[in-house]
Amino acid sequence: MTINRIFVIAKNVFQEVVRDRILYIIGFYTLIFGVSLRVLPEFAASTENKMLLDFGMVAMSVIILIVTIFIGTGLINKEIEKRTILVLVAKPISRSEIITGKFLGLSAVIAVLVTSMTGIYLLFLQIANIPHPTVSILIAAVFLFLQLSLIAAVAITFGVFTSSLLAIVLTFAVYLMGNITQDLVQFGRLSHNPIIQIFAQILYLILPDLSRLDLKNDAVYGLHALPDFTALTINLGYGLIYSVMLLAIAIFIFSRREF
Template identity: 45%
Template sequence: MNLSLNLSLSLGRVWAIATNVFRETVREQVLYLSLLYIAIVVSAMLLLPEFSYDSSAKMIVDVGIAAIEVVSLIVAVLVGTNLINKEIDKRTIFILIAKPMHRAEFVLGKHLGLTAVVGALVSIMTVIFVILMAIKQIPIPIPAILTANFFIFWQIMLLGAIAIFFGSFTGSLIASLLTLGAYLIGNFSRDLLLLGEISKNPSLQAVTRTFYMILPDLSRANLKNDAVYNILPSIMDMFNNGVYILSYALLTLAVTIFIFARRQF
């Protein structure tokens, strides 16, 4: 009975932190970022036909999906890296950790709240995208687009964990730069592995394999180009890629909790 009660209270504290993050971030960020997304897609709809009339429809769809990823990445970088540092700067961290709250609950609540914000933002931008494509009368494979956008959300969920990880022991600016670096390197980690295989150098191959094992392979979540042409991997491949991203996010959060639990305030 006590174990059940403690678990319930633990989940309640995680939920309370997540709810607070969601309310604050939605109020401050989502509206403006949705307007930014509309501006990007509308600009593409107006300008791209001037450069390439024949393929402008595909280019507009490409821009629309890519913009969802970029805008969501902005949230992960700017909000995620500041979630812990903001509490430290405002001195509210002392109140939070003084309560009967485990630091693991604090970290998990922050990530859950950030993930909910990203999920809401990706959903809103997806609806906007479909509406704008309908207005422009551009045919799109909606199931494939929805699948690609889900994997964008899943990728940003992982990057949110990485952002909180860097933010747990560095300043917000450095954490933002490191998170952007992780995003860029993660999208090319598979190419790095292939480069090592092409070199035929055993030492270089060992180095590139090690880096590939350590770095996230974000190309697993990149289905944007495939979705435009309504060509997606098999269900099993997508399932395996989704499990890989989730596992990497959970491992990152575990390391974050380990580091944050040892910080002195």
């Protein structure tokens, strides 16, 4: 059954990542955030609460982003380089099942990391008696998971047809550009140059608008204490649809590769 095969692949990816001790990254996050609680107030006593709230969210995002990109780009590429992909394709498993299973396995890893780090983040804030908008932070964490899952789909897509190094560079580039797509459109309008405007619009249409899924500032400043569920639902749908489209592209390319 297709679902069972996808589940087995996803489970294997998750177990492989855990065996690589990647979950030690949770301890690393605990360490640096714990240190920040002691160090940051020394430099900015007047704004220490906002700085700590911001630092905790940013550190979480950056750490899991790095893990996602380095693992995601290698999920398929390493199989190809080591020729173990020949064993997989020889089995009664479709290539779409391989891509889907790899993606879901990596998404499970991301979910564990986001959940664990968010729990640690909230625990430290509670211990330090730092006022924080819990609802906003939880919403931001959910959308962080969605954003990083989308990046995982980008990483897997590039990993299907490029080398690991190039896939890493391209995925980082998509992440950086995806966070400023709206700024690119504004820049194109301000340039008054038709070519630049068209180019900026094309980039906006092709690249994922990751700012839709970035609610870190909202969490820090508590803007979603009473969330706009309509906007959140639209952005949630956007992230899911974009991830599915990327996986469809990855499956299309992978299905046409010869080994």
